[in-house]
Amino acid sequence: MDQKAQGSVAFLRHVSRKVFILGGKARVSAAVILLFASAYLIYRLYFYDDFYVPARVPGRHSSNHAPPSGWWVEFFTRLESTRVTARSIKIKDWGPAINWKPDTDAARPDLVKLRRDDEAWFRESHASFIDQLAPFASHLPYGANTTGIVTTAGVANFGQAISLVLTTRRAGSLLPIQIFLDSSSPWVDLVCAETMPRYNATCLSLGDAWAGIDRLVPKFVRFQWKVISIIASTFQNVLFLDADCLPVLNPDTIFDQGSEPFTSAGLITWPDFWTSTTSSLFYKVAGNLDIPPLTSRPTSESGMLVFDKARHADTLLLAAYYNYNGPKHYYPLLSQHAAGEGDKETFLQAALVLEALRQQQVYQQPTAWMKPGVGVKKGYYDVKKLPTVHGRSARGKWTGMFLLQMDPMEDYRAVTAAIDKATKKGPEAKLRPETRQQSGQEPPPPPPRTSHRRDGAEAIVEEDFLTNSAFLAIIGNLLPEDLASRTMFFHHSGVKPDFTRILDKKWGLVETDEAGKYVRLWGHAGWIVDTFGRDVEKQLWEDSMGVYCQEELAQFARLRKVCAQMRVIYEQVYG
Secondary structure, three states: OOHHHHHHHHHHHHHHHHHOOOOHHHHHHHHHHHHHHHHHHHHHHHOOOOOOOOOOOOOOOEOOOOOOHHHHHHHHHHHHHOOOOOOOOOOOOOOOOOEOOOOOOOOOOOOOOOOHHHHHHHHHHHHHHHHOHHHHHOOOOOEEEEEEEEEEEOHHHHHHHHHHHHHHHHOOOOOOEEEEEOOOOHHHHHHHHHHHHHHOEEEEEHHHHOOOOHHHOOOOOOOHHHHHHHHHOOEEEEEEEOOOEEEOOOOHHHHOOOOOOHHHHOEEEEEEEEEOOOOHHHHHHOOOOOOOOOOOOEEEEEEEEEEEOOOOHHHHHHHHHHHHOHHHHHHHHHHOOOOOOOOOOHHHHHHHHHHHHHHOOOOOOOOOOOOOOOOOOOOOEEOOOOOEEEEEEEOOEEEEEEEEEEOHHHHHHHHHHHHHHHHHOOOOOOOOHHHOOOOOOOOOOOOOOOOEOOOOOOOOOOEHHHHOOOOHHHHOOOOOHHHHHHEEEEEOOOOOOOHHHOOOHHHOOOOEOOOOOEOOOOOOHHHHHHHHOOOHHHHHHHHHHHHHOOHHHHHOHHHHHHHHHHHHHHHHHOO
């Protein structure tokens, strides 16, 4: 029992003696208070687990990597000066979850209603931010020609970040990793200081960088930290991963010289299953933009993002504007309470909006500030292969574990091969009759591979197939099915890969069969070894035990139990 607990017990003994000196109603009241105090103390001593309670002290983590505070003053001042002042969007109904298909049209959901004055406030705010975007983006801080992986975490999910770091290194990645913390605690501090450097991973605290400008910094919710961390990272080229997104194939080659689609785009996003449910009002307030058909692309799944900040500083800052005004305004406007509402649509939509405004000559994307970008090419590539779901069966129950997301380079090669195959059939190739659906109209023909849009000598060059998925309806989805072997990420959108939680049955990370024996996390080992040439799951267990069973972490009672339980499960399942 620690000193605080001993002091509390002594105090209760003293109070109990005083209670019996009192008489009448005073004695009853005091006894009730004593009863509740005793119950609370028992709970704190024997049942309360403060392992996940933040307890950070400024200065524990490096802030040297953060942009200078003067830039942050400008950042928050510009965002606040253009803040949306319209009433909060409230939606009574939930948006429909419609599976996306490139050849199946549907009516765009219309759940958001704005009063005329609120729409005007939206328009004014958006236009004001666009007006100052180019000069703002011209001095976004980053280290030229640097590349790395970025994630965010806090006390509640730092175990997931540990799993990310371990699988990244096992996959062969040599890229440095920056972990931006929104909170910390003694055990997180120790792992950050003693363990993460061995994996070329650094924990960063923006709270330290923001010291002295607290009045400008709003209280961020979890989705908003993503764009903040990408901006704050010193890397020019960023692979952002949610803490629960595990690379199982080396992602470093995404950034190789000449590697596509990164070389031609500078921004890569991954798809979700669903049709976009963005409100038509979004396109109005963003500048009376054309409303795309629902067949144009699915929603984004923002657990993985690739940014070249040299080419996409403006895209990133517009995404920051959408997130700054997200919870009450742009999140519901972009998703209308559909599945996964949050930051997921803000990144690709920022790129789409800037391209549309450029075509309208409302926004001029300068190239002079695109310092060490790859040429002057700037586009956006959304991976075309939809994710698949993987789960685990135990005791007759199936549990969804993660989404399998595609290697973007292999996806790009498959798409270009499909276009070449379709083009050889001639421009008269038509949509197959069996795939004609609701709209009754044929989508536009696939663009020629050599078709570029140019605005002049300093113009941005984009290949149409990089920015439009609608051609899949004409060529058919010719992406070969065996591309599953090129899965690059396991995004644990189901059960989170946090081994500090294996003691919590409700968390669902570990499960037993009918005989009471533990089962593997991801099902039979055969498919993992056949797909990746190694037992990724077993390696994750081994590497995780190497972290949680370190002698210096034995001072934390929960981690001692975690280590012991991991060893029991490992011997039973993998030994």
